[in-house]
Amino acid sequence: MCVHVVFSLVLPRSFLLTAFGDILQNVVLLLATIAFLANVRTTTGKRRLFWLLMGLGLATWLASQVMWTYFEVYLRHEAPNPFAGDVILFLHVVPMMAAIAIQPHQKQEDHAIRARTLDFALLLTWWLFLYLFVVIPWQYVQLSELVYGRSFDLLYFSEELVLAAGLLLVRRRSRGIWRSIYFQLFGATLLYCGASLLASGAIDLHVYYTGSLYDVPLVASMAWFVRIGFLAGSAESETLSEEAPARGFGIWKARLAMVAVFVTPLMVAWAEFGGDAPHRVRTYRLFLTVAVMLIMGVLVFLKQHLLDRELLTLLRSSRQNLDEMCLLKDELENKEQSLRWHSLELQQKNLELQEISFTDVLTGIxxxxxxxxxxxxxxxxxxxxxxxxxxxxxxxxxxxxxxxxxxxxxxxxxxxxxxxxxxxxxxxxxxxxxxxxxxxxxxxxxxxxxxxxxxxxxxxxxxxxxxxxxxxxxxxxxxxxxxxxxxxxxxxxxxxxxxxxxxxxxxxxxxxxxxxxxxxxxxxxxxxxxxxxxxxxxxxxxxxxxxxxxxxxxxxxxxxxxxxxxxxxxxxxxxxxxxxxxxxxxxxxxxxx
Structure with a gap:
């Protein structure tokens, strides 16, 4: 960080400073991705999936940064605005949201994994829909750099805040090393949220350039992710133990996914009657919303079908268990009755034996x-x-x-x-x-x-x-x-x-x-x-x-x-x-x- 600050203050705006800033960010993100994915080899189950999704989010972030570096270092000119890699940058948060939704610090039944997968698909579809609904129209339907920049910044900032809020919530429900990991992720996410908002504002004001002081908090947040990856890797496997599931938390995750489905029709009304967007944008948003409603409807149908199958399986299992319990109850009652009779017989025999042992054989007294x-x-x-x-x-x-x-x-x-x-x-x-x-x-x-x-x-x-x-x-x-x-x-x-x-x-x-x-x-x-x-x-x-x-x-x-x-x-x-x-x-x- 000190070297970056010195370079930003000493070197003027130039290709050398730009190359230094881009390469440094790529290297730090690559280290963070490697540190997170390295934990996949040393963990199992939900913890492995957690580090895999977090690593996927960082890898997507790295891909967006590589595209940015391609324009500024390889082609030696500024990245276009709107930038095609913004959608990749936007979507890199979605795997991280899915990772914290898994809650690796808690136990989870195997039958819930498929339902969580569909929840992740709904979540990914929802955020992709928001990006296509809010940002893309001003990039491909009706080009407007100013509206595009503001829309992207607002949506991206909201996405980062949702991720930070989720991390804060799971931190409250965890303990031990997981509590520390969630807190570190919350701090790094909050720092990146503020840094990206600051950089986006500088871009809109045309005062941002790669390698400037605006990149210092961005690089600091990336370095923080590197530290988190190595912190989790150095922790003992016994320390990363699973806790009992928190009551009601999984229900709220499913409810949030359903809220996303129910809010989608409201977007149709906004697309048709709300705002002062051009006719082409409204038409695009209308067709987009209908298509997304169809996709999300299919996902909801699949999830309901899966839940119905699991419910029927549980009902059959419950009925079978009930029949077995009734059978065992009858067997236990029969055995109890038999044991009671045997006990009475033994008591009678014991009394007879005791009387015999207390009776004189010759005289009978x-x-x-x-x-x-x-x-x-x-x-x-x-x-x-x-x-x-x-x-x-x-x-x-x-x-x-x-x-x-x-x-x-x-x-x-x-x-x-x-x-x-x-x-x-x-x-x-x-x-x-x-x-x-x-x-x-x-x-x-x-x-x-x-x-x-x-x-x-x-x-x-x-x-x-x-x-x-x-x-x-x-x-x-x-x-x-x-x-x-x-x-x-x-x-x-x-x-x-x-x-x-x-x-x-x-x-x-x-x-x-x-x-x-x-x-x-x-x-x-x-x-x-x-x-x-x-x-x-x-x-x-x-x-x-x-x-x-x-x-x-x-x-x-x-x-x-x-x-x-x-x-x-x-x-x-x-x-x-x-x-x-x-x-x-x-x-x-x-x-x-």
């Missing part, structure tokens, strides 16, 4: 695992009841305790020894049946192990437990057990029990598992006292004085100051030593198979 499974929840509920109560309310909490009652058959080993294990198994089954007759529905009867059974009574007042133990002793000893094959034995049992909480004043002194162990200790006391009796271990008054010293070890001692034994005799008079009568060896052999 609950097993020890079931008691261990429910004990935590049962004990927790009782403990929460006591924790919610305070002071005297604890004394009123009758029928809320758990009582664990351990039942063990007396001299059970003799049955196995005399009659075999099948007889012992049969005896256990009969014992479980008799115990089931005395327990309530809310109680839990468990085979604890071997010949031991455990009963957990819910919501029980421990003071009534001795009477319950008496019924257990009576139901076992009252009638002999028929083991089959003529074998009948009379058996007794021993019972030990303990409550939970073991002491209401110190309800957290021992846990539920320790209460079960305490009932087992009470059972052994009943055995030691002669069997066929029940023994319960309950708290003494000393517990209230030293509740912190209560533990399972101290309670299991025979002379513990905190515990006392409550003995319950069997109401049926049975001689324990003769409870298992001897039978013949023949009967024993039969029961053993």
């Amino acid at each position: 609950w097993n020890r695992r079931y008691m261990e499974e429910i004990l935590t929840a049962e004990a927790g509920q009782v403990l929460r009841n006591y924790q919610r109560a305070r002071g005297n309310d604890i004394r009123k909490m009758d029928h809320r305790d758990l009582v664990f009652i351990m039942v063990d058959m007396d001299f059970f080993k003799e049955v196995n020894d005399l009659y075999g294990h099948p007889a012992g198994d049969r005896l256990l089954q009969l014992v479980a049946q008799r115990l089931s007759t005395v327990v309530r529905k809310s109680d839990v009867l468990v085979r604890w192990g071997g010949e031991e059974f455990l009963i957990m009574t819910r919501s029980t007042d421990p003071s009534g437990t001795p009477a319950f133990c008496s019924r257990i002793l009576e139901v076992i000893a009252a009638e002999p057990f028929d083991l089959g094959y003529g074998i009948s034995v009379r058996k007794t049992c021993s019972v030990g029990w303990a409550a939970y909480p073991w002491c209401r004043r110190a309800y957290e002194s021992i846990c539920a598992e320790e209460s079960i162990e305490l009932s087992d200790a009470a059972l052994y006391r009943a055995k030691a006292l002669g069997r066929n009796r029940g023994v319960g271990i309950v708290a003494t008054d000393a517990v209230a004085e030293n509740p912190e010293e209560i533990n399972l070890r101290s309670l299991r001692q025979a002379k513990s100051p905190f515990a006392q034994a409550i003995e319950t005799p069997c109401p049926t008079d049975v001689d324990v030593s003769t409870a298992t009568p001897l039978t013949s060896a023949h009967a024993a052999n039969k029961i053993n198979g």
